[in-house]
Amino acid sequence: MNDPSTAEPRVVVGAAIRDGRAILAAKRAYPPELAGLWEFPGGKLEPGETEPEALRRECREELGVEITVGERVLGDLATGGGRFTLRVYYADLAGGEPHAKEHAELRWLLPEELDSVPWLPGNRPAVEAIRAALAE
Numbered sequence: 001m002n003d004p005s006t007a008e009p010r011v012v013v014g015a016a017i018r019d020g021r022a023i024l025a026a027k028r029a030y031p032p033e034l035a036g037l038w039e040f041p042g043g044k045l046e047p048g049e050t051e052p053e054a055l056r057r058e059c060r061e062e063l064g065v066e067i068t069v070g071e072r073v074l075g076d077l078a079t080g081g082g083r084f085t086l087r088v089y090y091a092d093l094a095g096g097e098p099h100a101k102e103h104a105e106l107r108w109l110l111p112e113e114l115d116s117v118p119w120l121p122g123n124r125p126a127v128e129a130i131r132a133a134l135a136e
């Protein structure tokens with residue numbers, strides 16, 4: 001029943017927090033196979049939680065900030081070898097300054113700097129969509 005090879009992918013939400021033209025990127029500290037790769041703050045949806053609720057909870061836990069969740073960046077992205085469905089939302093800071101409570105590092109990246117960090121492979125289409133949107 002819980003055979004991972006047949007399980008539905010679990011939803012993971014990520015917050016593309018914007019400040020003017022910059023987007024907040026976060027460097028993973030764990031697990032070892034993902035450490036050093038960059039992502040959007042976020043995580044797995046808990047049972048009964050909406051996607052905006054999960055994003056607000058994760059941003060509190062990981063960054064110590066309140067956010068307002070905005071529009072979806074693009075459609076579903078398969079990640080983690082098909083184990084996860086990644087949904088990225090734009091978000092805006094609504095309280096506090098982000099601190100890396102669980103990440104190795106945080107960086108505000110302008111659209112032309114988005115390629116300067118190695119992203120988790122599943123994030124590439126979202127990063128491209130953000131770059132295109134911010135370049136408009």
Ligand SMILES: Nc1nc2c([nH]c(=O)n2[C@H]2C[C@H](O)[C@@H](COP(=O)(O)OP(=O)(O)OP(=O)(O)O)O2)c(=O)[nH]1
Nearest residue numbers: 012014039040041042043044079080084120122123
């Ligand atoms: N948070 C986040 N996870 C991502 C992104 N892109 C991507 O492929 N992932 C993958 C990495 C992980 O395998 C998975 C989410 O795991 P996570 O460790 O962030 O989730 P979580 O906070 O709920 O973690 P945990 O409590 O289970 O440790 O999704 C992204 O932009 N943000």
